[in-house]
Amino acid sequence: MFETLTPKPADAILKLIGEHQNDTREEKVDLGVGVFRDRDGNTPILKSVKKAEQWLVDTQTSKSYMGSRGDAVFCDAIQKLIFGDAASSDRITTIQTPGGSGALRVAGELILRAKPGATMWVSTPTWNNHVPLLGQAGIRLREYPYYDTDSNSLHFGEMMDALEHADAGDLLLLHGCCHNPTGMDLSVEQWLLVADLVVRKELIPLIDIAYQGFGKDLDTDAYGVRLLFGSVPEVVVTHSCSKNFGLYRDRVGAVALISPNADIAEVVRSQALSVVRTMYSIPPDHGAAVVSRILADADLRAEWLAELAEMRQRMKDMRSLLVAKLKEVAPDHDFSHIERTSGMFCYLGVSPEQVARLIKDRGIYLVDSSRINVCGITEANVQYLAESIASVL
Numbered sequence: 001m002f003e004t005l006t007p008k009p010a011d012a013i014l015k016l017i018g019e020h021q022n023d024t025r026e027e028k029v030d031l032g033v034g035v036f037r038d039r040d041g042n043t044p045i046l047k048s049v050k051k052a053e054q055w056l057v058d059t060q061t062s063k064s065y066m067g068s069r070g071d072a073v074f075c076d077a078i079q080k081l082i083f084g085d086a087a088s089s090d091r092i093t094t095i096q097t098p099g100g101s102g103a104l105r106v107a108g109e110l111i112l113r114a115k116p117g118a119t120m121w122v123s124t125p126t127w128n129n130h131v132p133l134l135g136q137a138g139i140r141l142r143e144y145p146y147y148d149t150d151s152n153s154l155h156f157g158e159m160m161d162a163l164e165h166a167d168a169g170d171l172l173l174l175h176g177c178c179h180n181p182t183g184m185d186l187s188v189e190q191w192l193l194v195a196d197l198v199v200r201k202e203l204i205p206l207i208d209i210a211y212q213g214f215g216k217d218l219d220t221d222a223y224g225v226r227l228l229f230g231s232v233p234e235v236v237v238t239h240s241c242s243k244n245f246g247l248y249r250d251r252v253g254a255v256a257l258i259s260p261n262a263d264i265a266e267v268v269r270s271q272a273l274s275v276v277r278t279m280y281s282i283p284p285d286h287g288a289a290v291v292s293r294i295l296a297d298a299d300l301r302a303e304w305l306a307e308l309a310e311m312r313q314r315m316k317d318m319r320s321l322l323v324a325k326l327k328e329v330a331p332d333h334d335f336s337h338i339e340r341t342s343g344m345f346c347y348l349g350v351s352p353e354q355v356a357r358l359i360k361d362r363g364i365y366l367v368d369s370s371r372i373n374v375c376g377i378t379e380a381n382v383q384y385l386a387e388s389i390a391s392v393l
């Protein structure tokens with residue numbers, strides 16, 4: 001049977017990571033990989049996480065099976081993180097999933113059970129796994145323009161025009177905050193206009209919030225989710241703890257399903273649990289138990305919030321530093337859009353040919369679109385980085 005398969009090309013980012021690793025130049029810089037890194041280039045385990053893990057080692061008494069929903073304490077805590085004061089609503093059902101990817105896949109399967117042949121509108125560009133992941137689940141995908149690479153700003157008018165072509169009941173995938181790959185988010189005014197359109201066209205929002213706390217703060221980053229929750233009867237929210245808790249490999253996430261009323265929410269929960277049962281049965285426990293502990297313990301929570309703020313500040317500082325250096329070495333070019341983006345990513349705003357030269361001539365690794373992870377910038381490499389960018393302009 002396996003002889004019928006043909007090789008799949010390597011993921012662009014994984015390929016880039018491999019090339020960066022094999023590059024022997026000392027001054028090489030990795031702007032590709034999608035994880036937080038500190039000023040020394042490490043992706044550390046948060047101190048709050050280490051303490052919660054120690055607490056688990058000391059107190060956990062069993063590794064027996066859990067239910068398909070995962071840890072109820074975790075689900076409640078994440079629901080509160082996402083919805084704030086509205087979290088107690090009986091319209092919401094939250095289920096623990098293996099990361100944000102697992103949340104998206106569960107959401108995709110559930111959507112197709114409820115609405116076979118469902119259509120979902122996704123931004124161009126979007127996270128490079130949205131299309132394969134949701135498309136493989138069987139959802140029909142259509143694109144709406146989101147980012148204009150000429151002006152390095154949102155294509156907001158075009159986005160709204162495209163969404164006029166959506167049919168009632170179509171799903172609309174939005175990024176809650178820190179849009180991946182562009183880092184360019186909707187403003188409050190734009191969220192309000194999107195909410196109006198969603199109500200008028202009777203669309204169903206699926207909001208992927210994989211970076212809550214990496215933008216402005218936990219509550220501000222959830223603005224769009226909370227707005228749409230209050231505007232329409234049905235919303236799907238997918239959440240990830242990979243970035244904000246640094247639990248990438250522990251696979252911690254959640255899907256929150258919002259129904260028109262509590263009775264439908266009960267049915268939705270039973271169907272979502274059945275989706276989980278048929279896909280992976282039970283989510284992994286460890287990372288979710290860590291998150292539960294951190295969010296429940298006042299001291300650990302305060303420590304985590306401080307660590308989250310520190311990560312956020314580092315990303316902001318590196319953006320400002322790069323823009324300031326670029327202003328010095330390439331005064332005729334405007335890179336100010338970089339400071340208008342948030343989260344880990346933004347587009348540098350150079351062409352694929354210029355990207356190729358940065359890789360070949362300077363050992364600076366980034367994907368063709370010129371998406372960079374600002375965590376790859378450090379005080380030590382920013383001068384070299386800025387001069388290299390200037391050299392290819």
Ligand SMILES: Cc1ncc(COP(=O)(O)O)c(C=O)c1O
Pocket residue numbers: 034098099100101102127175180208210240241242248252253
């Ligand atoms: C927009 C977006 N959604 C979801 C995910 C999935 O995250 P996870 O690693 O938790 O599966 C990512 C990861 O990079 C992402 O950028």
